[in-house]
Amino acid sequence: MFSAGTESLLLQAREIQDEELKKFCSRITGLLQKEDLGNETLDCLQRLFLIVSATKYSRKLEKKFVELLLSALYCPKSPEQVQVLCAAIVREISPSENLTLVYDHTQNTKLVSLVSSVLLAQGNKKDEARDVGLRVTKILEGRQPEGQSLRYLLPVLSKVITLSPKVLKEDQINFLNKRLVDWLRYASIQQGVAQTSGGFFSNPWARQPGPITEVDGAVATDFFTVLSVGQHYTEDQWLNMQAFSMLRKWLLYSGNDGTDSPDSDDKSELEGSIMSMVSATSTSSRLLPPKERLRENAFEYCQRLIEQSNRRALKKQDCELQKACLVEAVIILDLLCRQDSSFIYRTLSCLKILHGRLCGDLAYVRALLPVAQFFLNHSEAAAVDSEAVYQHLFTNIPSELFHNSVLAFEFVQFCRENIHFFNGNLSIFKLNFPNLFKFLAWNSASLISEFVDILPVFIDATTAVEMLHAILDLPCLTAALDLYLRSLSPTSEKPPWDPTLKPTGCLDGFRNRHYQALFQSLLRTKARGVIERLAPLHHLLKPMASCSRVVQCADTVPILIQLFFTVVTEFADGTLINQLVVLLLERSDLLFDVPHFKAAVHRVMSSQLLVLCKLHPSLVVELSKELLEFTGTISNIYSKENIFTNVVWAIGEYLSVLYDRRCTVELINKFFEALEALLFEITQFRPSATLPKCCPRVITVLMTTLTKLASRSQDLIPRVFLFLSKVRSFAESPAVTSVYNEEDTETILTRATELMNLLKMPSVAQFVLTPSVEVSDPRYHLDTNTSLPLALRMVSQLVEKESGLLGRGTDVTRCTLGDSDLEP
Numbered sequence: 001m002f003s004a005g006t007e008s009l010l011l012q013a014r015e016i017q018d019e020e021l022k023k024f025c026s027r028i029t030g031l032l033q034k035e036d037l038g039n040e041t042l043d044c045l046q047r048l049f050l051i052v053s054a055t056k057y058s059r060k061l062e063k064k065f066v067e068l069l070l071s072a073l074y075c076p077k078s079p080e081q082v083q084v085l086c087a088a089i090v091r092e093i094s095p096s097e098n099l100t101l102v103y104d105h106t107q108n109t110k111l112v113s114l115v116s117s118v119l120l121a122q123g124n125k126k127d128e129a130r131d132v133g134l135r136v137t138k139i140l141e142g143r144q145p146e147g148q149s150l151r152y153l154l155p156v157l158s159k160v161i162t163l164s165p166k167v168l169k170e171d172q173i174n175f176l177n178k179r180l181v182d183w184l185r186y187a188s189i190q191q192g193v194a195q196t197s198g199g200f201f202s203n204p205w206a207r208q209p210g211p212i213t214e215v216d217g218a219v220a221t222d223f224f225t226v227l228s229v230g231q232h233y234t235e236d237q238w239l240n241m242q243a244f245s246m247l248r249k250w251l252l253y254s255g256n257d258g259t260d261s262p263d264s265d266d267k268s269e270l271e272g273s274i275m276s277m278v279s280a281t282s283t284s285s286r287l288l289p290p291k292e293r294l295r296e297n298a299f300e301y302c303q304r305l306i307e308q309s310n311r312r313a314l315k316k317q318d319c320e321l322q323k324a325c326l327v328e329a330v331i332i333l334d335l336l337c338r339q340d341s342s343f344i345y346r347t348l349s350c351l352k353i354l355h356g357r358l359c360g361d362l363a364y365v366r367a368l369l370p371v372a373q374f375f376l377n378h379s380e381a382a383a384v385d386s387e388a389v390y391q392h393l394f395t396n397i398p399s400e401l402f403h404n405s406v407l408a409f410e411f412v413q414f415c416r417e418n419i420h421f422f423n424g425n426l427s428i429f430k431l432n433f434p435n436l437f438k439f440l441a442w443n444s445a446s447l448i449s450e451f452v453d454i455l456p457v458f459i460d461a462t463t464a465v466e467m468l469h470a471i472l473d474l475p476c477l478t479a480a481l482d483l484y485l486r487s488l489s490p491t492s493e494k495p496p497w498d499p500t501l502k503p504t505g506c507l508d509g510f511r512n513r514h515y516q517a518l519f520q521s522l523l524r525t526k527a528r529g530v531i532e533r534l535a536p537l538h539h540l541l542k543p544m545a546s547c548s549r550v551v552q553c554a555d556t557v558p559i560l561i562q563l564f565f566t567v568v569t570e571f572a573d574g575t576l577i578n579q580l581v582v583l584l585l586e587r588s589d590l591l592f593d594v595p596h597f598k599a600a601v602h603r604v605m606s607s608q609l610l611v612l613c614k615l616h617p618s619l620v621v622e623l624s625k626e627l628l629e630f631t632g633t634i635s636n637i638y639s640k641e642n643i644f645t646n647v648v649w650a651i652g653e654y655l656s657v658l659y660d661r662r663c664t665v666e667l668i669n670k671f672f673e674a675l676e677a678l679l680f681e682i683t684q685f686r687p688s689a690t691l692p693k694c695c696p697r698v699i700t701v702l703m704t705t706l707t708k709l710a711s712r713s714q715d716l717i718p719r720v721f722l723f724l725s726k727v728r729s730f731a732e733s734p735a736v737t738s739v740y741n742e743e744d745t746e747t748i749l750t751r752a753t754e755l756m757n758l759l760k761m762p763s764v765a766q767f768v769l770t771p772s773v774e775v776s777d778p779r780y781h782l783d784t785n786t787s788l789p790l791a792l793r794m795v796s797q798l799v800e801k802e803s804g805l806l807g808r809g810t811d812v813t814r815c816t817l818g819d820s821d822l823e824p
Helices: 004-015 020-032 039-053 064-076 080-092 109-121 130-141 154-163 170-185 235-245 246-256 263-269 272-278 290-308 318-340 341-359 362-378 388-400 405-417 421-427 427-433 433-442 442-456 464-474 474-488 505-511 515-522 534-544 548-568 572-586 597-615 624-631 636-641 641-654 666-685 696-712 715-732 741-758 762-769 788-801 814-818
Strands: none
Touching: 004 039, 004 109, 004 362, 020 039, 020 064, 020 641, 039 080, 039 154, 039 290, 064 080, 064 109, 080 109, 080 624, 080 788, 109 624, 130 154, 130 170, 154 235, 154 246, 170 246, 170 290, 235 246, 246 318, 246 362, 290 341, 318 341, 318 362, 341 362, 341 388, 362 388, 362 405, 388 405, 388 427, 388 433, 405 421, 405 433, 405 442, 421 442, 427 433, 433 442, 433 464, 433 474, 433 548, 442 548, 464 572, 474 505, 474 534, 474 548, 505 515, 505 534, 505 572, 515 534, 515 715, 548 597, 548 696, 572 597, 572 624, 597 641, 624 641, 624 666, 636 641, 641 666, 641 696, 666 696, 666 715, 696 715, 696 741, 696 762, 715 741
């Protein structure tokens, strides 16, 4: 952000300790006491201001030193630069205790402005804003001594009405309305006179002011505005510019006194045509009350700015000023229409023409947002179809200007502020979510908080599946946007692409017809289905996986997935939940290979999988084919352990007739055989093979799930019992103990023993592992205040006495408690 030299100065200022600061202040004290207000004092004050403003925390200065700074501020002999620096230093250390500032009798508007800024920085604890407001208003109402300027007071007034909205009375507001009208409408159209030293040889003709010109150099034929150009400006021209800079804030402030009530809106709408006729000329507008007259003049001023913005500026800085003024003018027109509906019809035709002009000029694209805001607010009242405005805004702008960070922020803020309107009223907003995601993909770090607010509006039953795909593909989208920008740069002519040749680089692949359909789907502007053939796309973009912008975007994906499921679970039915579960299982393999991305996404996927299963337990039966295929792949254990473990847990928990009457013994046996083969595969030991190291949690969950399934199909109990005994032998073998640590081995042994104890009493096993709804909902087996834990302990002791396993000290209740740890 800063140059190396600036960074070095800031660093030095931050590292100055309190002792050094005191010594430096002592040096300044000596200079001020000698009334030495020359260059050395000025330089020291500049350094002190840098020191006190460079840190986040407030520096402390001694009270006597602060009083000395205030004395220099009040001293008539002090140069203006010294006064400005003294006020700035005291503001930086504010709020200050027992600060006394008096300016009741001074007529120096510069001094009043500086002292007021210090008072307003105190936080309005002692109602400083009210005192400042009254003093500034009194000066504005009075006659000014020669040489004093009111333009220093308008920024103070703007700050006052922000801090203390009720500070001004009605007569003061009316007076200021009149002054603003004069400043906005009746500023001179002749340039100011240049300040000269005078003298005998000065040329009187050279000092004659010339006419004000437009930004394109033409002589101005209409009233002066902030876009009028001159070499020197008069006092009323400066006031004109400052009045416009605070106009929007003042209209909001002065319009909150009851005129915005529904009754007044109805009245103004009924009398709109009459008001328009009365206000048609500046002469007749003088008959209006002060507030309405200010609105009329503000309307004319904004229309003139729109006309001036269409001129070709001769200087670049004037061109930038045109853009800023056009945005502000449209915002003020929208505000005027909200305050008085009689302005709607007069503004509508003007903004229609303006929108047509802006659509063909990307330089003025930021002005499209306030234009769209106007149509959002007033198209219904004016009975105007504004679909074309929204169509252009949501389709063209994100596709072409996603890399403009300022526009991206303003665009997303526009969406955020109008959520109440978009939610259910504008289908084009939802349909264009893939386009809006381009802003997020390119500016993820700065826009994630805004997208967290607007993402729920996009999500419904029709967009949920594609939305989840789009979120998972965000890092790919970032890489594709990078390639898109690179492809726009001029390149040397090349022969036509040979579709039989594989691209040698990302950019070549982007331009290759073979991959064109993939990139078109990824860069689509509207929702139209999911992308097929992701694997070749990921392979092509792999060299870009470690790019900082791609990695930054990938970091936001887990947050968005979590938010997505928080919203979806509020309305999803069984069909949608099944689609999302299948999507999670499929996409767990198809993720862009960004560092640490897969692990973070798998963690969120695994937790949300359990949430979906709890909402719709029947999915275990309805998606039995997909779940069997997923759990039958042994590589899933190692590549996506969290998801695999929770899928196995969900099978054991919900594959029961209690949750779905379609659950048959055959289906239970099918799952049992698949999981048994899997557990056998990861626990077998062949001397010639390398022992696979599997997480103990996966082994214990598999054992528990097999035991649960056996308790529901009791013909399987002998097989499980035999298998568990083999697992115990497996865990106790020297080869295993050399791979697993003591804690992991003990976990496997304890779980196997607990499950074997349960299976010795099948009725108890079914009661504990597959409790009915009456038992599982209150979770009696987890409540130590009920009699169920006592009964389980008694059963455990009886079983242990029979089996001679007292030495191991196991407890039946631990089986259930240990299994519950898998729940999110």
